Amino acid sequence: MNSTKLKGNPVNLAGSVPAKGDAAPNFTYVCEDLSEKSLKDHGSKVKVVIAVPSLDTGICQIETRTFNEKLAGHDGVVGIVVSKDLPFAMKRFCAAEGIENVEIASDFRGNFASNYNTLMVDGPLKGLSARVVFVLDASNTVQYVEVVDDITHEPDYSAVLEAVQGLAAKA
Numbered sequence: 001m002n003s004t005k006l007k008g009n010p011v012n013l014a015g016s017v018p019a020k021g022d023a024a025p026n027f028t029y030v031c032e033d034l035s036e037k038s039l040k041d042h043g044s045k046v047k048v049v050i051a052v053p054s055l056d057t058g059i060c061q062i063e064t065r066t067f068n069e070k071l072a073g074h075d076g077v078v079g080i081v082v083s084k085d086l087p088f089a090m091k092r093f094c095a096a097e098g099i100e101n102v103e104i105a106s107d108f109r110g111n112f113a114s115n116y117n118t119l120m121v122d123g124p125l126k127g128l129s130a131r132v133v134f135v136l137d138a139s140n141t142v143q144y145v146e147v148v149d150d151i152t153h154e155p156d157y158s159a160v161l162e163a164v165q166g167l168a169a170k171a
Contacts, residue, residue, distance in 0.1 A: 002117070004148065068100070
């Protein structure tokens with residue numbers, strides 16, 4: 001899918017996001033201490049990559065809190081919340097909210113949005129990532145992807161968790 005919506009208005013993405021069965025592109029991001037990491041640094045864990053426009057918006061905050069809660073206790077699974085926010089702002093939000101079960105990944109000088117084609121190329125949020133969730137298996141193959149139909153909507157948490165549990169059962 002190469003588009004989404006914002007309050008019902010079409011928004012185009014930079015290209016087609018990786019589909020189920022595709023090899024997930026590696027990407028780099030900035031951590032809260034300004035160090036850099038990449039997808040490959042998570043080894044053979046199942047990865048839930050959660051792309052959001054900005055943690056300064058209510059829906060992104062709800063989504064981050066929800067994944068923080070729902071991914072707790074899943075051994076061998078890492079949640080990675082990716083946005084163009086600065087790592088300082090992401091850290092401040094997570095500290096204030098007690099977010100400890102997902103990792104923040106600032107894309108402000110990373111390459112996630114360009115490697116995964118989640119970058120919105122028009123509309124009021126042009127330059128930010130669309131709301132997209134990927135579930136990657138231990139070998140970084142896409143097993144689930146959801147480009148949320150409207151940026152003002154939350155993803156299908158049940159479907160994401162079903163994909164995670166299916167992969168955890170195979171491990």
